[in-house]
Amino acid sequence: MPRRTGREPEGLGELDLGPGPDEVLGPGAIRLAGFARAAAADLLAAIADIADLAPFRRMSTPGGRMMSVAMTNCGAEGWVSDARGYRYTPEDPLSGRPWPAMPALFGALAARAAARAGFSGFLPDACLINRYEPGTRLTLHQDRNERDFGQPIVSVSLGLPAIFLWGGTARGDAVRRVRLAHGDVVAWGGPARLAHHGIHTLAEGEHPATGRARLNLTFRRAG
Numbered sequence: 001m002p003r004r005t006g007r008e009p010e011g012l013g014e015l016d017l018g019p020g021p022d023e024v025l026g027p028g029a030i031r032l033a034g035f036a037r038a039a040a041a042d043l044l045a046a047i048a049d050i051a052d053l054a055p056f057r058r059m060s061t062p063g064g065r066m067m068s069v070a071m072t073n074c075g076a077e078g079w080v081s082d083a084r085g086y087r088y089t090p091e092d093p094l095s096g097r098p099w100p101a102m103p104a105l106f107g108a109l110a111a112r113a114a115a116r117a118g119f120s121g122f123l124p125d126a127c128l129i130n131r132y133e134p135g136t137r138l139t140l141h142q143d144r145n146e147r148d149f150g151q152p153i154v155s156v157s158l159g160l161p162a163i164f165l166w167g168g169t170a171r172g173d174a175v176r177r178v179r180l181a182h183g184d185v186v187a188w189g190g191p192a193r194l195a196h197h198g199i200h201t202l203a204e205g206e207h208p209a210t211g212r213a214r215l216n217l218t219f220r221r222a223g
């Protein structure tokens, strides 16, 4: 909490300054500030419905470590990780049933964001839903389990802010820190499609829309 002098009106510390300008991260990558803000409440309601059918769970890496971020999926294909590796599956391994359908709102928002970023005709068939609590993180990685790297990735941030780690195509490239707030969308493709990225350890906090959590929707064309 910022220190108060006693002169400013109550609540000024939480004053919402709005999403600010879009930010080009490099060729083929952009942060669309606040792009999903207006849809946030509907997105969160849909995520709750999806999690009723396919609960958030922590997956293990092929190396046998438990990931700190909890995940679920919706859409025709869902991203999973276990001892056999990283891959897409049409069924939720927990239930043996297909992943919940991708709500029309999700696909439409992802397509609009992709088009705004310069990637027209994006039709995602997979939506990975990540739930971060304070203290969790996602280490630097490339998204490379998809068949066609000509298709972009669209990533929506909801709830607690995070620091997005944005590197280059090579593992050792410099890593930039980008603040992602509620409603921000990052889209990357083309020359940036195989850029390394991750999420720095989430800071403690409470968000009016999500409580003590950050939710992320990652849209991809898997098949």
Ligand SMILES: O=C(O)CCC(=O)C(=O)O
Pocket: 128, 130, 138, 143, 155, 157, 164, 197, 198, 199, 216, 218
């Ligand atoms: O949470 C994020 O913003 C990034 C998620 C991500 O990179 C992934 O799920 O592959």
Ligand SMILES: [Fe+2]
Pocket: 141, 142, 143, 197
């Ligand atoms: Fe990723």
